[in-house]
Amino acid sequence: MAIKKGLILLLLYSQYIHAQELTATAENQLENHMEIPDDDAQLQLLNSYTRHKISLNTADAAALQSLGLLTPLQITNFMLYRQLLGKLLSIYELQAIPGFDAALIRSLLPYVQVGEDLQPHYTFKDYTHKGDHAILFRYNNPDKLLLRYRYNFPDYISWGILTEKDAGEKLFDFNSAHLFVKNYKHIKALALGDFTVNMGQGLINWQTLALGKGPAVMQIKREADLLRPYASAGEFYFFRGAGITLQKGNWEGTTFISLRQLDGTIDTLLASLYSSGYHRTETEKQKRNAIQQFTTGGNLSIVKQNWHTGINIISHHYTIPLQKDNKPYNLFAFNGTQLTNASIDYAATWKNIHFFGEIAMSDNGKTGMVHGILASVAKNADISILYRNYNRAYQSMYNNAFGEYYKAVNERGLYTAISLKITPYLIVNGYADVFSFPWLSYSMNAPGNGKEVLLSLTYTPDKHTEAFIRYSYSAKQQKEDDDNFIKWAVPEEKQSWRCQISMQLKEGLIIKSRIEVNKATKNFTPNISNPLNSNQQGFLLFLDAAYQPEKTPFTFSGRYITFVTGGTATTMYVITSGILYEYMLSQLYGRGYQYQLCTRWRLMPRFLLWVRFQQTIYSAFASEQSNKNGLTFQMQQLF
Template identity: 30%
Template sequence: MKKLILLTTFLVFVGAVRGQHAEQALQDRLQNLLEQVLEDDENSDVEQLINDLVQLADSPIPINRAVEADFEPLFFLNPIQLKALLTYRDQHGPVLSQYELASVDGFDEVLAELTGMFLNFETEPPVAKYFRVRQELLLRATRLLEQQAAFKTGKFEGSQEKLYSRYRFTGKDIQFGVTAEKDAGESFFAKSNSAGFDFYSGFARLQFQRGSSSVVLGDYVVQFGQGLVAWQGFAMGKSADVDRIARFNQGIKPYSSTDENNFMRGAGADIRFGSFRLQPFVSYKAFDANTDSVNGELLFTSMQTSGLHRTESEIEDKNSVHALVGGAHLGFQTGNLQLGLTGMHTRYEFPLQRADALYNRYLFAGEQISNFGINYRYALNRLYLFGETAHADGALATVNGVMFQPVGQLAFSALYRNIAKQYNTPIGAAFTENSRVNDEQGLFFGIRALPAAGLTINAYADFFEYKWIKYTTAAPGKGQELMCRADYNLNRSWRLYVRYFYERKPLKISSEKLRYNQDQVRQGLRAQLDGELNSQFSIRTRLEHSFYEHDHNSDGFLVSQDLAYHHVNNRSKMWIRLAYFDTDDYDARIYAYENDLLYQFSIPAFYGEGLRAYVNGKVKICEKVELWLKCARTWFFGVDTLGSGNTAIDGSTRSELKLQLRFKI
């Protein structure tokens, strides 16, 4: 089964020390966001987003001393709500508890509790807190119990286990961490990995001027403007939170996840002086690529982003090309207005020469590229304007949006983007339908309404157009995407939501004589009921139906039942699920969130017919040690082989075993 593993989630951790309703609210928001994002782009990286929230849960934001930029990682607050929070603090003085947050304009009880999970309400921190040292060691092993074909034939160099370890140290004005990972099939202290793990990552962050300025050495990510020039890690796109379409400029942040490509390696700084904020960075890092030689000149034809190094060809592509990246962001704030300038230059060790295909005509090729952008944000009471315009190789790209909240129970949002087909950026990630920041014009409208007590409705419509062909199209085309979701709190213990999704966009059909576009239509209807039976047991029931139309029609169905147990003293937890699915083919696949180990969860894609069951549990061995275990199995009906090629499995079952130890020092 195709499985998307997304690391570093903290939903269970925060529930151990915070309110149960806030934990559920945050889990629901993340689940809804990720399921929809992954339907559009299965390679989306949410690890950095979750990693930021993990750190915030452990080191909350000092609400009574923090500046606006410190709140930017709180993705569930829209800019108008954040502005209302800061205005409330300025007008009423220090905020003393999360219960007071419910008095902020635009906050309800659940949002107040949710926000309070990440806030420190002290007016003056005790001196000893600055000297507190925290350390964490995480060890994890994962294994597929059935043997895949490449392990039988010896095509994979290493063993079936996937191994992961992470150490993090937080002290006075200093943080550092080391992450190491070996994927299944990669060698460990042998052959091509004589140094141990296949992937290592590390960083050190030093803070100055009472935390207002910092330097990051080693691995880090950059996030500027609205993503037209530089944005690494998770990028917020279309979701059920229709009033959260604006990006927050989070600048330079330490990197501690396991995506082996989308990060910088070098040094970056965050320097604040008066109303200005300067963030320079430089990186020199190797990446995986297919290399070749033409007339004695070395070049590369494509980048490899899987991060897998199991076979001879994958190992040959590992770290085969280097990239030198340098740039800076200069920000300025006066009152409600923020302006920013971003510049970045990228130079590759060898030229990039793409395949001679029409869809590649306007994509970047060559040895170097420069990107420049200007971004703005303006907040005035219940109105918020934002945007960025960028330039590269004579081409322009622009993203501009507005959010308006006339009353706390009603919010509107709109976003326009126009990205020239000649515009390219190596590490951009803007609000677009496609994963590349290239050749797209679009208009997005969203509305959020609370028409009655306990009822919330979110809806959006997005219209987009391509001026040139894509890899998946035979000609320019246009499409649209619609979503409507209604959430209803039956009471404090029971919640129901219903969601409808519709997408129409061009997809090529190839015949012997010609290629042409035919619209692909995907629809989905989902209903989910959540209930708390008592303080220890809760249940979740989901029904979902998917529809697909293109050169053929197909549909799918899924029903799942969850039971969760939380011990009163939080020393143990358990989650159990049984799901039945039946889809005509992969095109009608259905995604469903699963609970997983601490700092991890998964969203498998269900297709074919079968059953899936899992048990996931945690035991607190002592105050400093936790043990996590997950066992999962999927039974597929009417098949004798799963998968194909190197990952083929003889039989009709797929079973996983995961074990994790967490040490807090």
């Protein structure tokens, strides 16, 4: 009993830290994305769960999946445990479920609870009174502003409005509003206003943030609600209109419709889309709302306890024909006013193996497919395998499936990974990915191929300490960046070593440090002006500290980074948090240093202020770089 009580205290004590800080694996996963989009939907959802916790004794698989912290195998094991042994009596029972260790349980604790044993039956009046109203204001210099109001009762109802102004713009030029209802009688989801659509494994449409390869080697399956409310500041990846999902028994049906004015460049009778959302200069202002997009689509699924399958369809119509640049790599890209996609997706669990995948076709008859397996092959060993094959002429507007690049097109590949729990404190993760490109791409003037390998070790000897070591290697072709008329495809190799440790020195004081070294090598075609190869090396060191004095409403944090790289091929990526709903990605190359100071002040129990200042200073030798300052101020009021 003393051991059980000790575990509970350990988990509860760690709750605040894990609700606010990213693990080393999560940091690396985000940094590999190399660009953080303005989509904080998942962060908003998790923050709502800290106030309206998921009851583990009544939650269904969809509620657990919405956390984004559990693999399909872990969810299946949990549901089977609850079905066989009944409701959980205490949170520490989770450690008896295969796949649940202390680190995972600590990450779940801020968002789940045990003790609510009855399935709630809310009236629509409850929907509108049991949630939280939140007003958030954020300022980023120079002159980037965000104002958002949202009412949210997670898993039941959400409504809100948002307005945003980018730096350099004179007016608030992006406005958004939504009303979203979930789990009301036969209505599984009802979306009015702005919403996102996420189908299958992302081959025909996926608008929610989805990460790619990284140390979280088992998180390769795309998982999200098909319809989700949109309350973020990004100006491109969402629909505007209405959608509904109806549920009857094991059947679910979804339909949606959207009409949007998109930014674009119009050249005579042809156009191309412009997705940045910036309207600072006269040229950018002329692109505003230049193209109308009308979208319809739907899904029909059958959902059983251990499997599901669905049919998806989506069609886009544009008022002006879209036309990509006249480049060889765009030979098979979509051109025209009408694009339709259809797909079949599936998922099934058999014993300790989970299968998933999607097969899609665009209206030119070309296909894309992805198939994956997640398996527990031993008590402390999991593996994942994913095969993808995207035709060079496959076309889709908003696809975001697993792959080497952000678009699922012109790629074949096989990904294999393993996760080993050597001891309760030591986990080894690794993957190998081989891929090929049958046609040209933006970065390569010929068909090519490549491979990637990653190995990471995570050591957590106690609840206060985490050590993380990672090695990665990649090799693929890139076009030469010299002045030759013909830019040949040349092999490029990259290697990276990272060592990171975080620990709690005393109550309220956490420190973190990282050392990273990388190397990039290009083997050029020999000629008079070029050597046979080009080498770049990079080095980064950072120290980070966060301190929350006892019995005070303040939290302080700071970071210092020094870096030197041989060029853009060895750019270092560092994720910065410290402010609710915002992760900032620094791309550091050249020579210099960066420091950051941040504070959070809880003026009242439901009123918080954040202030963060960051400055990047480059060496006098790095004349191509200019110093950068960043000031962020944010306030949030809950009521």
